[in-house]
Amino acid sequence: MRLPADTLINARWVIPVEPQGIALEHHSVVVVAGRIVALLPTAQALAQYDAAESVDLPTHALIPGLVNAHSHAAMSLLRGYADELPLSRWLRERIWPAEARLMSDEFVHDGTLIAATEMLRGGVTCVNDMYFYPEAAARAYLSVGLRASIGLVVIDFPTRYASSADDYLDKGLAARDRLRDEPTLGFCLAPHAPYTVSDASLIRVAALAEELDLPIHTHVHETRNEIAEHEVAHGSRPYERLRALGLSSSRLIAVHSVHLQAHEIAQMANDGVSVVHCPSSNLKLASGIAPVNSLIAAGVNLALGTDGAASNNRLDLMGEMRLASLLAKGVAEDPQALSAHQSLRAATLGGARAIGQDAAIGSITPGKWADLTSINLGAWDMQPCHDPVAQIVYVAGRDQVDDVWVAGVRRLARGALTTDRLTSLDNLVCIWGNRLVSSTSV
């Protein structure tokens, strides 16, 4: 008598990530009601389960879906809009003025839809987003089926979205109240950065985070300049101030963390802070290179992010894994720094832990949601394959991603999106491209 199952996924390799460092050969994942119920050798799985659907992946590695732990998804519409500028000028001269002209519920929905589709096709199953109009973003995520942790942004200047720090928080929390029953949506409080948010707002954020059990998603020490200006304005380094105001805890998602002193790394480790490393964005904006090796040595939880498409310019977490591993080795002059296995962990379980969801996603573990990504290692240019994890990180690109499941629903099948929104996406990009051009030519 075989047990019923919704889906049986039979893969050449299954890489559970937890425990780290292993690749199981000829194993199967059993999915029931959107969750992983078993991981076992394929021969046993076929004998024990009677599945409604069976998916064979004879040349693939099945990994936990990638978690993009930092993005501003809707900025896909601003891709390439401000290349080759430093962060401060990039923000003040290009991005903020463009947002002031264009930002709206529709802009956020459309931009998020494009970004979510790009991420899904590249093997990402969950994104930690920070932008405006959270309900517009939520509509986009729900329509393509990407899991999202939506940042409820707080910034101490008015935008088209909100007029004051309290207005941002009130609007964000109201959106959360309306969306909190969606199983694929989560929320963070997202004060933009220490240099754009006042003490009073940060204190309110810290209190709300405790009260509502929410992570705090913020930019920390991205550039030297921002630290120097903060020292002048506040008499302290930004992370020092966050810590003094009670924000340094296991709730804190410290994005970038490019410029850290040794005592700050020790404090982050001690307080259980997660760091999101965004190597492409940090290089492209010339912010520098985060001390990933020191963070890992200290025991800080490391996650990976793409940042937004205006500073990267592709939302490609496979590429970030490769770059993170290569960069860590080159900087440390140690070829074992950030191994392929460590990079894959950062891109999956590390991200899940950062957003407080490591009990639900981030590894192929019975009981967790079936958020899964298959990578085809079978083509001749992926050979020979001595270690599938090394192959994923050092050889494969996102074009080798073949299948993606979010909560057991197959969103990408053999490289094709199961919901075809591509025609409408072409139109969206064209519309916004034209608006952007016409608004800049004035």
Added chain:
Amino acid sequence: MRLPADTLINARWVIPVEPQGIALEHHSVVVVAGRIVALLPTAQALAQYDAAESVDLPTHALIPGLVNAHSHAAMSLLRGYADELPLSRWLRERIWPAEARLMSDEFVHDGTLIAATEMLRGGVTCVNDMYFYPEAAARAYLSVGLRASIGLVVIDFPTRYASSADDYLDKGLAARDRLRDEPTLGFCLAPHAPYTVSDASLIRVAALAEELDLPIHTHVHETRNEIAEHEVAHGSRPYERLRALGLSSSRLIAVHSVHLQAHEIAQMANDGVSVVHCPSSNLKLASGIAPVNSLIAAGVNLALGTDGAASNNRLDLMGEMRLASLLAKGVAEDPQALSAHQSLRAATLGGARAIGQDAAIGSITPGKWADLTSINLGAWDMQPCHDPVAQIVYVAGRDQVDDVWVAGVRRLARGALTTDRLTSLDNLVCIWGNRLVSSTSV
């Protein structure tokens, strides 16, 4: 009365690279007998030329074919064979022993065939190769139609290929004599590195380079360790010795050049040396990061290379362009360092100049060979496009490469290889993978 032409390629953008910094809209390239005869607005081209074949690229950028200025192509068969080791152990414990067991005419032919196909599909039209059995490599290049500069290797220890430095040179020069009339093949003298080649051999190489008008392709200052050991063994830094022996000239292709002192950069600029930057390989082997910004500031000709698949592990020059630009910005903390236009130049004309072929290839210039690559910027995830060159370097991947011509022959058409060798490649990889596994398990 219209002029006859073989092929008219009508592109949304043509990026000639020379002059640098421009993207011509709605332009056409006219090809006759394998060469570019004109570059002009499409409307004029259609009025003036009667072409046997017309190719419309309505959403594409047409660029000069990429020049991969450093590879060990046949090492595609050793892909992933020695990950996460430093160069010295990587060579001595893994690569050299594997080569001692496996290397043969057949190994080089098969490995080169796989690498050449991977490169061609990724937009590369010319590779500067350094490996053993040059005639085996040549057969592979001729069969897939990739232009190659074949390094005639010299190393001061015996291998299965040759017994002594003189034997290497004699065999290499004999191969060149037999192949010198092939229009898509060129040759370099390729002393492996200062630490593996004696004074006597280097002096003979320098003399032969003058006599036969050949470039000299060698590894220079890849790791700190190799410099330190060379100082002990020879009482000088490796480049200092190359220079003292007469090898520092516009013929010299100094691959890697990761660790250079200011006076060495000035000497390279003064002597007209070309440097091949291989950022992925240098990071992955933990060699360090080459001083690209200083080299460019000094006026050194910069080219880009993938290195071999055992140290990268993908032969993806599009990825190297992106990485080179990002890395240069991050290291210099200057977002304008190695702009997209500079990176594209390094990956095309810079490589052509390094191998002494800048009069024949490397830019879309009438009179040069029609070595051309099209990149499709039309998909929704490539939008919006403010600058096609930035889009190529920062957004596109090699999966956006749609067409490749070498000497006017279309080798890739709409993403598909025109000579389908994929079935035989699958077999080749499988055969060699098995031999590699069986030889290591002994």
